Amino acid sequence: xxxxxxxxxxxxVERHASSAEIKSxxxxxxxxxxxxxxxxxxxxxxxxxxxxxxxxxxxxxxxRKIYDQFGHQGLEGTGFSGFGGFEDIFxxxxxxxxxxxxxxxxxxxxxxxxxGADLRYDLRLDFMQAAFGTDTDIELTKLEACQExxxxxxxxxxxxxxxxxxxxxxxVSRSQGFFTVRTAxxxxxxxxQQISSPCEECGGAGKHKxxxxxxxxxxxxxxxxxxxxxxxxxEPGPYGGPxxxxxxxxxxxxxxxxxxxxxxxxxxxxxxxxxxxxxxTIKVPTLNGEKSLQIPKGTQFGDVFRFQGEGIPSLxxxxxxxQIVQVIIETPTRLTKKxxxxxxxxxxxxxxxxxxxxxxxxxxxxxxxxxxxxx
Numbered sequence: 001x002x003x004x005x006x007x008x009x010x011x012x013v014e015r016h017a018s019s020a021e022i023k024s025x026x027x028x029x030x031x032x033x034x035x036x037x038x039x040x041x042x043x044x045x046x047x048x049x050x051x052x053x054x055x056x057x058x059x060x061x062x063x064r065k066i067y068d069q070f071g072h073q074g075l076e077g078t079g080f081s082g083f084g085g086f087e088d089i090f091x092x093x094x095x096x097x098x099x100x101x102x103x104x105x106x107x108x109x110x111x112x113x114x115x116g117a118d119l120r121y122d123l124r125l126d127f128m129q130a131a132f133g134t135d136t137d138i139e140l141t142k143l144e145a146c147q148e149x150x151x152x153x154x155x156x157x158x159x160x161x162x163x164x165x166x167x168x169x170x171x172v173s174r175s176q177g178f179f180t181v182r183t184a185x186x187x188x189x190x191x192x193q194q195i196s197s198p199c200e201e202c203g204g205a206g207k208h209k210x211x212x213x214x215x216x217x218x219x220x221x222x223x224x225x226x227x228x229x230x231x232x233x234x235e236p237g238p239y240g241g242p243x244x245x246x247x248x249x250x251x252x253x254x255x256x257x258x259x260x261x262x263x264x265x266x267x268x269x270x271x272x273x274x275x276x277x278x279x280x281t282i283k284v285p286t287l288n289g290e291k292s293l294q295i296p297k298g299t300q301f302g303d304v305f306r307f308q309g310e311g312i313p314s315l316x317x318x319x320x321x322x323q324i325v326q327v328i329i330e331t332p333t334r335l336t337k338k339x340x341x342x343x344x345x346x347x348x349x350x351x352x353x354x355x356x357x358x359x360x361x362x363x364x365x366x367x368x369x370x371x372x373x374x375x
Contacts, residue, residue: 004072007054015068019059026055062227069262070316116143116237118244125218127255131287131312133220138248140214143207145236145243149199153206153238160193168192191238207236216248221313223260226250257285263312263321270330271295286310286323293325301329 008015011025029051031037038044057063057075066074121140129136145151154160162168166185170192184190198204214233222228227249234244258265269284279297283290286307293305304326311321335343 005050007057007067010050010054011058013058017058022055022058026051026059062225065225066227070314073316115242116235116244118234119246121246121248122251123216123248124251124253125222126253127258127260128287129218130222130250130252131220133222134218135215136218137213137215139211140246141209141211142233143235144210144212145207146199146202146205148201149206151206151236151241153195153199153202153204155197155199158197160195163188163192163194166192206238214246218250219315221263221315221318222250222252223312224250224252226315258287260312263314263319264324265311265321266324266326268326268328269293270328271299273329273331276300276327276329284325287312295327299327299329301327303327 008017011017011022011029013021013025017025030048033044033048033051035041035045035048038048057067063075119140119142121138123136123138125134146153149156152160163170163185165187166172170185170188170190172183172185185192188194195204199206202208214230216228216230218228227247230246230248232243233246236243252260258267260266265287267284269282271280271282275282275295276299277297279299280295282293282295284293284307287310291307291310293307304324307323307325309320310323313320332339
């Protein structure tokens with residue numbers, strides 16, 4: 001299997017390139033490798049497809065963020081797998097080519113069936129669902145193809161007719177260099193079809209609103225901002241065209257104990273000053289249950305310990321991060337008289353040690369140190 005090149009390398013831009021720089025770079029490559037300009041050139045076709053795939057990712061803020069963090073494998077969790085062929089590219093970037101060059105490619109000719117619109121659904125998960133993954137059902141209101149006419153918009157027994165103005169092509173055209181300048185037919189709005197006998201059920205629209213339940217498989221390791229693609233769960237295309245996709249955007253609720261940083265989880269565990277001074281073994285919650293942690297003698301406030309491999313699975317390779325445990329030393333607020341007495345005895349001993357240490361600072365070779373104070 002051939003490994004994919006870095007998308008920034010493909011477009012010949014820096015990783016911090018702006019959207020405008022990325023668009024400009026793709027424009028140059030699209031013009032250079034366009035198949036109409038390089039007929040029969042397999043290498044140019046491959047470069048054209050590669051540049052289109054890179055641009056599709058880097059022009060999209062969410063995809064670019066995932067790619068920057070997790071690379072090509074991270075995009076697999078979003079369902080993105082590139083383009084199947086030229087038609088997919090021209091379908092996605094038709095308006096962009098018009099913006100780039102002022103006209104469309106000749107490969108977008110004919111009354112090609114139009115793809116339906118994509119949909120978005122915002123899904124909130126709790127911390128553990130995101131960490132371990134889950135299967136869930138979501139409900140959404142969407143347009144679906146009319147069952148009476150199977151999405152054609154035509155009354156049963158009839159079918160769309162070719163537009164008389166464009167003869168079914170959906171476009172009017174003229175040649176200009178190695179491109180063909182095309183504009184949408186004003187009569188059929190670019191569909192190439194017209195309906196003379198509309199379906200009574202949907203009024204010729206070919207679709208109607210429904211409430212639908214959709215099953216979603218959440219992979220382990222998703223985080224807020226992750227996006228899942230469900231192919232074919234969008235709205236149907238006009239005149240029986242294929243449906244778009246459903247994109248599920250993930251938002252993960254905060255946890256009361258754990259905090260996430262990439263694939264690591266961080267927690268703060270309170271211990272007493274006696275445990276900190278003398279050492280102890282304590283139980284710490286992890287994603288997989290409690291685990292023992294050895295607290296060494298003389299532990300200080302804020303000291304950090306790690307449980308290797310107890311963090312969040314990576315979307316990129318499945319490898320789990322670490323759990324980082326920060327200890328917080330608590331000062332007791334309610335003491336018995338006996339505890340107070342013991343602490344006072346301890347405090348007097350500590351005071352003597354501190355006093356001796358201070359005196360040592362002023363005694364070098366047995367003579368009184370010069371403090372700079374004149375008596």
